[in-house]
Amino acid sequence: MKITILGTGTSQGVPVIACDCEVCLSPNSKDKRLRSSVMIQVDDLNLVIDTGPDFRQQMLREKVTKVDSILFTHHHKDHVAGMDDIRAFNHKWKRDMPIYCNQVTSDALKLEFPYIFSGFNYPGIPKVEINIIENKPFNIAETTIQPIEVLHYKLPVLGFRIKNFVYLTDVSKISVKEKEKMKGADLIILDALRKKAHLSHFNLEQALALLEELKPKQALLTHISHYMGLHDNVNDELPNHINLAYDGQVVTLNE
Ligand SMILES: [Zn+2]
Ligand SMILES: [Zn+2]
Ligand SMILES: [Zn+2]
Secondary structure, eight states, X not given: OEEEEEEOBOXXXXXOTTOOSTTTTOOOGGGOBOBOEEEEEETTEEEEXXXXXXXXXXXXXXXXXXXXXXXXXOOOHHHHTTGGGGHHHHHHHTSOEEEEEOHHHHHHHHHHOHHHHSSOOOTTOOOEEEEEOOSSOEEETTEEEEEEEEEETTEEEEEEEETTEEEEOSOSBOOHHHHHTTTTOSEEEEEOOOSSOOSXXXXXXXXXXXXXXXXXXXXXXXXXXXGGOOHHHHHHHSOTTEXXXXXXOEEEOOO
């Protein structure tokens, strides 16, 4: 299984437009963060979780020629805004793009992209096939995916476990039952917005506390704001098996 981290930034990305803080001005490429997303190559499938505003740029940067399905965590703009660009894959592969999301996200996609769902088959519009998922395991081809339902302030959001990999972003609260699903993972990619507390995201301390409980072999932190600090400085403060993720990072896991 190969995990490619497409983006690691919070909703505004890093650098933030018009910001002159040291992180936004940093020349280190690891301090440049597109909106959070990840690609998973597993069992001959190429899966993408979330299509934020930078989806097009991320597909071009990683030279992606095929996406088999898209999974959505939730409907916030920084996770869905790029969905229109799946058109390229519709044209290339002559098929609708399968999407997996919960009912709330599906309802929001229909409001955000009314032209896709109007029923009028205007030439060139994105073509999607929505599969509503609940908080129970489902399959894409032969691959089983375990949703993990958490709260993002008050909004239920889905994380996903695929074999020994867990992706969980935009989370501020997780129940004991959902935590169980994350145990024994080789890699957890987890939300950690910044050092100060936040209403709808884990801060660094909360993310580290959860990882201490779950004890994955390796963990990477994502959905990072410019307030977190410089990539290299923050990494130096972290335990050996936990790092801030960076855009373009690739991790290969044995299944
Ligand atoms: Zn977000
Ligand atoms: Zn800044
Ligand atoms: Zn969000």
